[in-house]
Amino acid sequence: MDQLLESLTEILGPENVLTGEAVLERSADWFSSMPCEAAAIVRPATTEQLSQIMTLCHKARQPVVTHGGVTGVVHGAVASANELVISLERMTAIEEVDAVGGTMTVQAGIPLQSVQEAAAEIDMQFPLDLGARGSCTIGGNIATNAGGVQVIRYGMMRQQVLGLEAVLADGRVVSSMNRMLKNNAGYDLKQLFIGSEGTLGIVTRAVLRLQPRLPSEQCAMVAVPTFDALTTLLDLTSRRLDLSAFEALWNSHYRLMTEESGAHRAPLPVDSPFYAIIETQGVDREHDAERFQALLEQAFEEGLISDAVLASSEAQRQELWAIRENIEVLIRALGPMFSFDVSLPIPAMASYVADLERQLAQAFPEAGRLVTFGHLGDGNLHIMVTVGDAGRESRYAVEKLVYQPLAEIGGSISAEHGIGMEKRDYLYLSRNEDEIEVMKMLKKALDPKGLLNPGKVLP
Amino acid sequence: MDQLLESLTEILGPENVLTGEAVLERSADWFSSMPCEAAAIVRPATTEQLSQIMTLCHKARQPVVTHGGVTGVVHGAVASANELVISLERMTAIEEVDAVGGTMTVQAGIPLQSVQEAAAEIDMQFPLDLGARGSCTIGGNIATNAGGVQVIRYGMMRQQVLGLEAVLADGRVVSSMNRMLKNNAGYDLKQLFIGSEGTLGIVTRAVLRLQPRLPSEQCAMVAVPTFDALTTLLDLTSRRLDLSAFEALWNSHYRLMTEESGAHRAPLPVDSPFYAIIETQGVDREHDAERFQALLEQAFEEGLISDAVLASSEAQRQELWAIRENIEVLIRALGPMFSFDVSLPIPAMASYVADLERQLAQAFPEAGRLVTFGHLGDGNLHIMVTVGDAGRESRYAVEKLVYQPLAEIGGSISAEHGIGMEKRDYLYLSRNEDEIEVMKMLKKALDPKGLLNPGKVLP
Numbered sequence: 001m002d003q004l005l006e007s008l009t010e011i012l013g014p015e016n017v018l019t020g021e022a023v024l025e026r027s028a029d030w031f032s033s034m035p036c037e038a039a040a041i042v043r044p045a046t047t048e049q050l051s052q053i054m055t056l057c058h059k060a061r062q063p064v065v066t067h068g069g070v071t072g073v074v075h076g077a078v079a080s081a082n083e084l085v086i087s088l089e090r091m092t093a094i095e096e097v098d099a100v101g102g103t104m105t106v107q108a109g110i111p112l113q114s115v116q117e118a119a120a121e122i123d124m125q126f127p128l129d130l131g132a133r134g135s136c137t138i139g140g141n142i143a144t145n146a147g148g149v150q151v152i153r154y155g156m157m158r159q160q161v162l163g164l165e166a167v168l169a170d171g172r173v174v175s176s177m178n179r180m181l182k183n184n185a186g187y188d189l190k191q192l193f194i195g196s197e198g199t200l201g202i203v204t205r206a207v208l209r210l211q212p213r214l215p216s217e218q219c220a221m222v223a224v225p226t227f228d229a230l231t232t233l234l235d236l237t238s239r240r241l242d243l244s245a246f247e248a249l250w251n252s253h254y255r256l257m258t259e260e261s262g263a264h265r266a267p268l269p270v271d272s273p274f275y276a277i278i279e280t281q282g283v284d285r286e287h288d289a290e291r292f293q294a295l296l297e298q299a300f301e302e303g304l305i306s307d308a309v310l311a312s313s314e315a316q317r318q319e320l321w322a323i324r325e326n327i328e329v330l331i332r333a334l335g336p337m338f339s340f341d342v343s344l345p346i347p348a349m350a351s352y353v354a355d356l357e358r359q360l361a362q363a364f365p366e367a368g369r370l371v372t373f374g375h376l377g378d379g380n381l382h383i384m385v386t387v388g389d390a391g392r393e394s395r396y397a398v399e400k401l402v403y404q405p406l407a408e409i410g411g412s413i414s415a416e417h418g419i420g421m422e423k424r425d426y427l428y429l430s431r432n433e434d435e436i437e438v439m440k441m442l443k444k445a446l447d448p449k450g451l452l453n454p455g456k457v458l459p
Numbered sequence: 460m461d462q463l464l465e466s467l468t469e470i471l472g473p474e475n476v477l478t479g480e481a482v483l484e485r486s487a488d489w490f491s492s493m494p495c496e497a498a499a500i501v502r503p504a505t506t507e508q509l510s511q512i513m514t515l516c517h518k519a520r521q522p523v524v525t526h527g528g529v530t531g532v533v534h535g536a537v538a539s540a541n542e543l544v545i546s547l548e549r550m551t552a553i554e555e556v557d558a559v560g561g562t563m564t565v566q567a568g569i570p571l572q573s574v575q576e577a578a579a580e581i582d583m584q585f586p587l588d589l590g591a592r593g594s595c596t597i598g599g600n601i602a603t604n605a606g607g608v609q610v611i612r613y614g615m616m617r618q619q620v621l622g623l624e625a626v627l628a629d630g631r632v633v634s635s636m637n638r639m640l641k642n643n644a645g646y647d648l649k650q651l652f653i654g655s656e657g658t659l660g661i662v663t664r665a666v667l668r669l670q671p672r673l674p675s676e677q678c679a680m681v682a683v684p685t686f687d688a689l690t691t692l693l694d695l696t697s698r699r700l701d702l703s704a705f706e707a708l709w710n711s712h713y714r715l716m717t718e719e720s721g722a723h724r725a726p727l728p729v730d731s732p733f734y735a736i737i738e739t740q741g742v743d744r745e746h747d748a749e750r751f752q753a754l755l756e757q758a759f760e761e762g763l764i765s766d767a768v769l770a771s772s773e774a775q776r777q778e779l780w781a782i783r784e785n786i787e788v789l790i791r792a793l794g795p796m797f798s799f800d801v802s803l804p805i806p807a808m809a810s811y812v813a814d815l816e817r818q819l820a821q822a823f824p825e826a827g828r829l830v831t832f833g834h835l836g837d838g839n840l841h842i843m844v845t846v847g848d849a850g851r852e853s854r855y856a857v858e859k860l861v862y863q864p865l866a867e868i869g870g871s872i873s874a875e876h877g878i879g880m881e882k883r884d885y886l887y888l889s890r891n892e893d894e895i896e897v898m899k900m901l902k903k904a905l906d907p908k909g910l911l912n913p914g915k916v917l918p
Contacts, residue, residue, distance in 0.1 A: 100690075101804050101838075145643050156641065159618060174893045180802040181837045182615065182874040184604050184654055185882070185889035186916055187898045191650035195643055212698045231559075239671045240742050242701070283699050287746050343639040345560050378640045379560075415641040423644070430644035434633045438905075439646045445904035446897075457645055 016043040038079035055171030068140030071132040074420030108139025124210040127154035131325040145195030147416030152377035153244040166201035169447040198453040214281040216288040223272035223307040227350035245279040250372035336390035344411030380415035475502040497538035514630030527599030530591040533879030567598025583669040586613035590784040604654030606875030611836035612703040625660035628906040657912040673740040675747040682731035682766040686809035704738040709831035795849035799842040803870030839874035
């Protein structure tokens with residue numbers, strides 16, 4: 001290792017090869033306060049440097065873990081003492097913004113929010129959006145195929161990427177920087193690197209697809225009396241509005257974020273079983289607001305909602321969204337807490353959550369508690385569970401309750417967070433043996449020495 | 460081969476192992492009248508039968524070519540005398556339609572149009588749409604990552620597929636029939652089989668994503684005085700309408716389809732340099748028509764269009780689209796003809812086509828002629844060229860003129876038709892050496908004996 005670090009120092013300069021204290025004061029896991037245990041952290045500035053790093057690591061059989069914003073929640077960036085962390089924190093350039101073609105070319109270490117802001121400057125939008133926007137990176141978004149709050153309209157990160165460049169385990173650079181919306185010239189290699197959590201290659205640059213920024217945005221939070229009403233409302237708004245987000249909040253979540261924690265003013269009374277944030281992006285400045293209100297009125301008359309509050313300014317809109325997105329409040333209130341991200345058929349959701357709640361109360365009668373919210377239109381729920389301690393046994397017991405029913409109802413143990421180390425041993429619940437075998441075949445073909453993010457994703 | 464055919468006959472029955480005349484009376488190539496040369500055509504009815512077929516072929520090192528609707532235009536389904544054709548014509552079942560989840564589960568041999576119609580029956584839509592809808596199959600759409608006229612709104616086939624099942628070269632079945640909109644549980648294996656033209660596996664079943672059918676549709680054909688006006692109109696309609704299609708017709712195409720061939724009545728005078736078909740799908744039954752017309756009026760006032768005709772009935776709408784989609788008229792008028800499908804940055808299009816026209820006239824002063832149309836918003840042009848003969852030398856000369864400039868301007872030699880055998884030797888113009896090497900690595904990992912659609916895609 002010492003000799004390798006010396007060679008890396010020659011390439012990167014001493015200020016970009018961190019060891020000792022400089023490593024320990026960093027974290028490799030957003031959900032834990034443990035220091036990073038890696039042997040060293042190296043910080044390349046260019047694809048070429050990263051290629052040199054991997055060429056050396058490949059020769060020395062040195063395993064590596066790539067770090068973007070380290071905001072993942074499945075222990076996908078954890079690094080042990082024999083591993084080297086490659087941080088992309090210096091690779092944050094916007095290389096080109098093409099307003100006509102609607103593309104932006106960036107280095108992978110750039111934070112998501114910087115891309116969103118650069119798109120807005122040319123009256124376009126980069127539609128991927130999630131709570132960690134300020135610190136998560138485009139490379140991390142790609143590696144985990146990030147989702148977020150606008151998937152219902154614009155799809156996941158996979159759909160926002162036109163081209164990318166990756167460094168393979170042996171240092172080879174595969175530059176597939178396509179800018180065309182359509183390109184069926186051979187296999188679509190970028191798909192290999194999207195969502196494979198840094199185990200098949202290290203994404204260094206990307207061509208992102210931008211969308212026109214639409215002139216009319218509407219946002220409301222509504223109180224919904226039953227789960228049936230919630231799904232009917234989703235169908236109605238999908239067909240009658242230009243929906244860009246439909247976020248559901250169970251009472252457990254809304255009440256905690258407002259009345260119980262005092263963190264946010266409650267815009268609606270706290271006694272409704274469900275709440276939803278409904279947002280639209282439309283082209284008709286003249287009629288969209290009117291149509292949005294008319295639809296809410298109709299929903300009220302039909303008993304689909306019992307109350308509603310419309311955001312009449314960007315500040316009010318952000319207040320509504322903060323109730324959904326302020327994850328720190330959840331951690332304070334529920335910690336030590338287990339966080340889950342599952343997908344399942346919408347009709348199965350209500351009973352799945354109710355069953356889970358009941359089983360949790362049985363198994364942990366004193367401290368057991370869960371809080372549910374999520375992207376209803378995507379079939380994606382986030383479930384936060386506390387049982388009073390974070391011990392291995394408690395975790396295992398809770399995981400069993402959360403994951404086991406998903407195999408039967410055709411859901412997934414990971415909707416958008418990925419597998420990392422946390423869900424690796426449960427992968428078999430969402431993927432069959434043949435699928436896992438083909439995954440291992442791909443891993444072996446692209447990273448035969450097993451150097452890239454070892455121990456993540458695959459059992 | 461004889462022994463293999465005997466074993467296959469035992470599995471499938473004699474009526475499903477075609478040889479001799481029964482093979483020769485079929486075609487393996489839409490663009491040619493040559494008979495199919497394959498040693499035999501086998502017709503499995505189930506995934507299990509197909510798996511048995513491939514197990515036997517793998518043992519016998521027997522190469523195979525899979526046939527869907529055989530409407531591809533890049534010689535991707537051509538089979539030679541030592542190859543076996545696997546036709547999916549008996550695998551046309553709709554296994555399940557889930558109106559709540561918005562999914563349809565089908566066998567791969569089902570025609571696209573049958574899927575569209577089954578979706579419409581539950582007030583949903585399957586948004587992939589292209590001229591060959593009546594005969595092309597879902598399996599072929601997946602294998603070629605088909606595009607079509609609504610890509611601008613709904614994306615290509617890749618985005619319509621939630622899950623799929625494929626039989627590998629050795630007969631193993633990888634069933635990855637995910638129904639969730641979001642599933643980040645491990646590598647997204649389906650991406651391997653989408654767009655790889657049957658060279659990595661044979662798609663047998665798929666879970667398709669449906670979309671709500673929107674209540675309001677508008678359609679118009681407009682005459683556009685300049686290419687700049689055409690791109691400005693695209694930008695304007697993208698931002699102000701709920702665009703679902705924006706098809707551009709060069710004068711060369713429009714005039715041929717109407718006045719010259721007499722095949723279609725000209726809804727607009729034939730002297731405009733460009734035409735466009737503009738279609739929207741919206742949620743506002745009340746205002747969409749009015750807004751559509753107002754925008755066309757504005758475009759007229761700003762000089763972006765010189766004339767327009769609105770479809771006031773479904774019949775009129777189909778008349779407009781027939782001008783764009785009637786490929787038989789082109790073949791009759793231009794045959795022998797070379798057909799191209801390229802993508803390039805929109806700002807480069809006008810001069811690319813003009814240069815090509817000029818060079819063609821220089822190289823083939825007597826019979827050289829081209830006709831251009833395409834999916835403008837996708838950066839995708841279809842160019843039909845005739846030079847009077849279809850000989851190898853002429854083809855090569857025309858290909859050079861069409862493909863060579865694309866490498867420089869960052870375009871692609873195949874936007875949506877794929878590579879097949881036709882463009883294999885030009886792949887290097889759109890993909891670099893490293894990309895082609897990784898493609899070969901994948902091919903080797905999944906089909907080490909090279910049995911699946913040999914000679915297609917990879918040089």
